[in-house]
Amino acid sequence: MQLSIVEILEKKGALTDIELLKELRANFGEVSFRELNSALMKMELGGVVWVFRVMRGKRQVELVSRN
Numbered sequence: 001m002q003l004s005i006v007e008i009l010e011k012k013g014a015l016t017d018i019e020l021l022k023e024l025r026a027n028f029g030e031v032s033f034r035e036l037n038s039a040l041m042k043m044e045l046g047g048v049v050w051v052f053r054v055m056r057g058k059r060q061v062e063l064v065s066r067n
Contacts, residue, residue, distance in 0.1 A: 008027075048063070
């Protein structure tokens with residue numbers, strides 16, 4: 001799933017967590033919010049993505065630039 005998250009973010013740019021979940025569900029079928037959070041946490045700790053709060057209950061997910 002982590003590879004798909006990277007591919008989606010490369011293609012579409014920064015997304016909210018809800019938009020990203022919709023994209024993943026289109027590719028994988030049923031994906032839970034808990035599975036997405038787990039994958040995002042691992043990716044953030046690995047330095048692949050940034051996840052930050054935009055407003056209450058909404059987070060922005062974007063790739064770390066590889067310059």
